[in-house]
Amino acid sequence: MATKHEQILQYIDELPIGEKISVRQIAKALNVSEGTAYRAIKDAENKGYVSTIERVGTIRIERKKKENIEKLTFAEVVNIVDGQVLGGRAGLHKTLNKFVIGAMKLEQMMRYTGAGNLLIVGNRTKAHEYALNAGAAVLITGGFDTEDEVKKLADDLQLPIISTSYDTFTVAAMINRAIYDQLIKKEIVLVEDILTSINETIYVKTTDTIEVWHEKNRETKHSRFPVVDHQMKVQGMVTSKDVMGIADTTSIEKIMTKNPMTVTGKTSVASCAHSMVWEGIEVLPVVDDNNRLEGIISRQDVLKALQMIQRQPQVGETIDDIVTNQLVVTKGKTKNEDVLRCEVSPQMTNSIGTISYGVFTTIVTEAANGVLRGYKKGDLVVENMTIYFLKPVQMDSVLEIYPKVLEVGRKFGKVDVEVYNENVLVGKAMMMCQLIDRH
DSSP: OOOOOHHHHHHTSSSTTEEEEEEHHHHHTTTOHHHHHHHHHHHHHHTSEEEEEETTEEEEEOOOGGGTTTOOOOOHHHHHTTTTEOOOOTTHHHBOEEEOOSSSSSHHHHHHOTEEEEESSSSSSHHHHHHHHHOOEEEEEETTOOOHHHHHHHHHTTOOOEEEOOOHHHHHHHHHHHHHHHHHHHHSHHHHOOOEEETTTTOOTTBBBHHHHHHHHHHOOOEEEEEEEOBBEEEEEHHHHTTTTTOOTBBBHSSSSSSSOOOTSSHHHHHHHHHHHTTSEEEEEOOTTBEEEEEEEEEHHHHHHHHHHHHHHSSOOOHHHHHHHEEEEEEEESTTTTEEEEEEEEEGOTTSBOHHHHHHHHHHHHOOOOOOOOOEEEEEEEEEEEEEEEEOTTTEEEEEEEEEEEESSSSSEEEEEEEEEEEEEEEEEEEEEEEEEEO
């Protein structure tokens, strides 16, 4: 049976898009305490199908799929720009396709403004009215208000009209940044994108006997299964090693590995790979917030996803991408020696204009990655990194990075990295890595 928390989430999920929600209303409708209702609404907000706006309240918005994650709802825009909703609150759940800056004559402005757009404009009432009639929402900058008839029109058309104290340039930069951040999120592959769903997952129950394990093993040829209780909560994992030499009538609960490592759908695949390599795990159960089984993810699934990610072009560029793009491989003094060169750009510096610690660790990691690929065709996860010292390096400096393999085994690598600027040693680090074969 579903918990109160799950019942509230289901109730919210089934509400019509655009519906206003309150803690008191939920508590009354489902006969729960206001504290329970509040926690569930916050959870729904984290899951992305509810948005809370100051002076407006909480509304049900459309849950975004990965394909259109970069599209912002008007409710999200209100929160981004610390806005005030002047009218058209019923349309806050709608998504905007693009935004238009109204810094031109009215006729030209309207030529670029259409349905699903957001017109960013100052104190120009006619423009507000025209945009709403064209099917666009309006964001008024500079803290200005608008006419009452424009607010009424916004209500009738269910198109938000928002006011913010920020100027047009700042608002455009803030919205652009939010879209950019979403694009980066879109590129990150999560467990929920590649898991084997609960409908296809083979599992056993705590009350089952080892005979059931043997049946499922014969059917599927798999040797590892999650163990769940009567509420579908994960209690353990059972493998061929656990059942070896044990009588068929023995309960699985007695021989399973209890409290297994689990992941949620929102765990990144990269993090999952690290855990699997680290702990030597082949299969991980995927659970919800209440530890209920939602599916499984195998090491093979993770490796396939990692290889796919590396072939994809990045839409949103992260700091790691900026650093990697700056690295150029050149030949060193000896024939087999590779040297990486990197120019320190302004984005790679800290607030005082010298290379940031995080950027240095990315450079070291990339250098180690590159040199180990010469020995092993596969991926690696960093076990530990020791930075012995790092001297200040100012922007526009050119770094020369010398990675040197100290040891390499079947499943590990040890690399020493020295970084020079104008023939002066400015940084030194050592990395231990676990290697993942691509089979």
